[in-house]
Amino acid sequence: MAAKTKEILRVEDLHVEVDGKSILKGVNLTINAGEVHALMGRNGSGKSTLSYALMGHPKYTVTEGKIFFHGTDITEMTVDERARLGLSLAFQYPVAIPGVSVSNFLRAAVKAKRGKDVPVKEFRAELKKVMGELGVPNEFLSRYINDGFSGGEKKRLEIMQLSMLKPSLAVLDETDSGLDIDALKTVSEGINRLITPESECGILLITHYQRILNYVKPEFVHIFEDGKIIKTGGSDLSLKLEEQGYEWVSGSVQSEAQNAGLDLASKS
Amino acid sequence: MSKSLILNSITKEGVDILATQQGEPAWSKELRTRAWETYLKKPFPKESDPGWKKTKLSLLDFSRLSAKSFEAQKDKSADPLLTDNLLDHIAKLGGLVFSYQSQDSSFCQVKLSQEASAKGVKLVTIPQASQETPEILKRFETSEPESENDKFILMSRALFNCGGVLSVPDNVEIEDPFVFVTNLAADCVDGALFPRIIVSVGKNSRIKVVNLFTSAGSKESSQIVFSNALTQIQAEDGAYVSYVEVQNYADNVFSLNRQFNNLKRDARIYSLSVGLGGKQLRSDITTEMAHTGASASIMGVALASSGQSVHYNTIQEHVAPHTTSNIDFRIALKNHAVSCYHGNIKISKDAQQSDAVQSSKNLLLGEDAKAEAVPNLEILANDVKCSHGATVGPVDREQIFYLNSRGLDKTTAEELIITGFFNTVLATNPIAGVDAFIQELVAKKVQDQI
Numbered sequence A: 001m002a003a004k005t006k007e008i009l010r011v012e013d014l015h016v017e018v019d020g021k022s023i024l025k026g027v028n029l030t031i032n033a034g035e036v037h038a039l040m041g042r043n044g045s046g047k048s049t050l051s052y053a054l055m056g057h058p059k060y061t062v063t064e065g066k067i068f069f070h071g072t073d074i075t076e077m078t079v080d081e082r083a084r085l086g087l088s089l090a091f092q093y094p095v096a097i098p099g100v101s102v103s104n105f106l107r108a109a110v111k112a113k114r115g116k117d118v119p120v121k122e123f124r125a126e127l128k129k130v131m132g133e134l135g136v137p138n139e140f141l142s143r144y145i146n147d148g149f150s151g152g153e154k155k156r157l158e159i160m161q162l163s164m165l166k167p168s169l170a171v172l173d174e175t176d177s178g179l180d181i182d183a184l185k186t187v188s189e190g191i192n193r194l195i196t197p198e199s200e201c202g203i204l205l206i207t208h209y210q211r212i213l214n215y216v217k218p219e220f221v222h223i224f225e226d227g228k229i230i231k232t233g234g235s236d237l238s239l240k241l242e243e244q245g246y247e248w249v250s251g252s253v254q255s256e257a258q259n260a261g262l263d264l265a266s267k268s
Numbered sequence B: 001m002s003k004s005l006i007l008n009s010i011t012k013e014g015v016d017i018l019a020t021q022q023g024e025p026a027w028s029k030e031l032r033t034r035a036w037e038t039y040l041k042k043p044f045p046k047e048s049d050p051g052w053k054k055t056k057l058s059l060l061d062f063s064r065l066s067a068k069s070f071e072a073q074k075d076k077s078a079d080p081l082l083t084d085n086l087l088d089h090i091a092k093l094g095g096l097v098f099s100y101q102s103q104d105s106s107f108c109q110v111k112l113s114q115e116a117s118a119k120g121v122k123l124v125t126i127p128q129a130s131q132e133t134p135e136i137l138k139r140f141e142t143s144e145p146e147s148e149n150d151k152f153i154l155m156s157r158a159l160f161n162c163g164g165v166l167s168v169p170d171n172v173e174i175e176d177p178f179v180f181v182t183n184l185a186a187d188c189v190d191g192a193l194f195p196r197i198i199v200s201v202g203k204n205s206r207i208k209v210v211n212l213f214t215s216a217g218s219k220e221s222s223q224i225v226f227s228n229a230l231t232q233i234q235a236e237d238g239a240y241v242s243y244v245e246v247q248n249y250a251d252n253v254f255s256l257n258r259q260f261n262n263l264k265r266d267a268r269i270y271s272l273s274v275g276l277g278g279k280q281l282r283s284d285i286t287t288e289m290a291h292t293g294a295s296a297s298i299m300g301v302a303l304a305s306s307g308q309s310v311h312y313n314t315i316q317e318h319v320a321p322h323t324t325s326n327i328d329f330r331i332a333l334k335n336h337a338v339s340c341y342h343g344n345i346k347i348s349k350d351a352q353q354s355d356a357v358q359s360s361k362n363l364l365l366g367e368d369a370k371a372e373a374v375p376n377l378e379i380l381a382n383d384v385k386c387s388h389g390a391t392v393g394p395v396d397r398e399q400i401f402y403l404n405s406r407g408l409d410k411t412t413a414e415e416l417i418i419t420g421f422f423n424t425v426l427a428t429n430p431i432a433g434v435d436a437f438i439q440e441l442v443a444k445k446v447q448d449q450i
């Protein structure tokens, strides 16, 4: 894909604290329309924290830096305002909401996003199409949100929701984990469908594995460590990670940094 | 319609006039009088009594309350006064007892489906019951041990004035629900009302009962109306009763509910209490698994807002072996509402291999809302299964975040979560005809429309 120039997301020097603990320590990231960015990094490096901070989770306090979405500063915006602007997050661990059926919830969400009620017939048709594409069985609709679903089923439901909401930025936090081989393929296709000429959707795909990147091809791969992006490359970067692990990145970044006269010695 | 008799107060004179006005036979009058005399000897519970702490008895001034008298009306067709579109939702009725009270008129009427009467079911209003089903009134008079000690039950036995008796013979199955409605007009103030519902179900019969308490309420009136309801359900061997009660009184009503469920061998009950209205809602639900194999599901949902106080007290009493009971209560409180749930499990020495489950979940929506859940276990048998759990807490912030992240604003997200909180219990309701009715009431209350 040729590089697009329309900017969707711009994160500038983002610092974030949770419960008084500093987790993100200066994230810089720009995502343009139609681009897929993969974000990889060790457990605990802060990838989910970045996704929550982008979405505006009240527990995550921005202490420094800014988030721009379509050129607007959204750093202070509420979660639902961001969502209605087109930001969306597929959760690593989607929370169960017993008693609220998937279909009722989806209808309310679609109404909120589009700012008007969608006629039942139209809504059903759209939903049926999306469910067919993602291989989501009908009975999921009457079940309660994320309640009693298997890990893989939850991930499918996340992508189903995003497909209905048609976001302009989809942050996908380990959507691939828990998916079996066939599901990985269907879900990946679902993710690719989010990017249409109209949606101009950008994608931030957080993952530990190369396998999803074979289906959802990233233009950029970022490596996250200790609350920031320490290396950015093309799709070859993820292949190298798969072979060699993170050790070499940390090492090379450290030596590059040392060469540049920066002190990163305190890093583990 | 007759002029209602407004008595000066809850007095012996009131008892006499009630009995006379309703043309009751001597034995009935005597039972009322005897109950009244015992009533006088018993002290009122005090707000300092452990079981009464959360019931605002001080709201009641018995010297001012008058016991209303109801006149029986036969064969009146469906009533225009029956509000809340209940009947729109219930397509078919097994039978209907409708008690209506306004400031200057009152009546009870009854309607029984052809199917039910062909199958030998009897349904009568309370004013008629002493003539038409005397043996049932007598049998239920003192069927509970509490009935000789409890101030409010005695009061009800002396003064009961509306409601009805449903008597189902053995081996009868009726799908359509029997509906009791107690409806107060907007101008009904300063009165006391004693609805009495008796449901007697014969061996192996299966029936469904809906019991609705509702009132128009009046915004001008701050005067309290007292409703002291006594509901007695008896299921003979192998019978199955589904019972749904909806309390949707206006906020000038002090509502006291006593429900006794008595289950014989292999009998089952499903009971759902939906509590939405009233200034004070106090409900005591006793379920006695009297014989082997009896089993009970006692469910409850309540939603209260500012100024309301909700108090549920459930007693699951295992008397016989191999009996099961499952209690699940969910209370959500807005603003300054307060609630209390007392859950008592009693398993007697002989009730081996019994299985008792009790769960109470309390959702605090307002910062000043207060909920209390107190389990109390009395287990004398040594080979039983028993579990209980209670939670009290605010809405889960991660759930709100999840819904927000899909574009739903705070209010919509909270409404969905509250509705979901109730839904898991409401989904167990076996009386399909009232489902939509209840959902609609709950939704209105969630959205502050009632």
Ligand SMILES: Nc1ncnc2c1ncn2[C@@H]1O[C@H](COP(=O)(O)OP(=O)(O)OP(=O)(O)O)[C@@H](O)[C@H]1O
Residues within 6 Å of the ligand: A018, A019, A021, A023, A041, A042, A043, A044, A045, A046, A047, A048, A049, A050, A092
């Ligand atoms: N409430 C909190 N209090 C303190 N530390 C927290 C809190 N929440 C998260 N953290 C810490 O922040 C760090 C980053 O967590 P995060 O979930 O963002 O990691 P991650 O990169 O998504 O890891 P994984 O690959 O395992 O999903 C972790 O060390 C975690 O323990």
Ligand SMILES: [Mg+2]
Residues within 6 Å of the ligand: A047, A048, A049, A092, A173
């Ligand atoms: Mg994570």
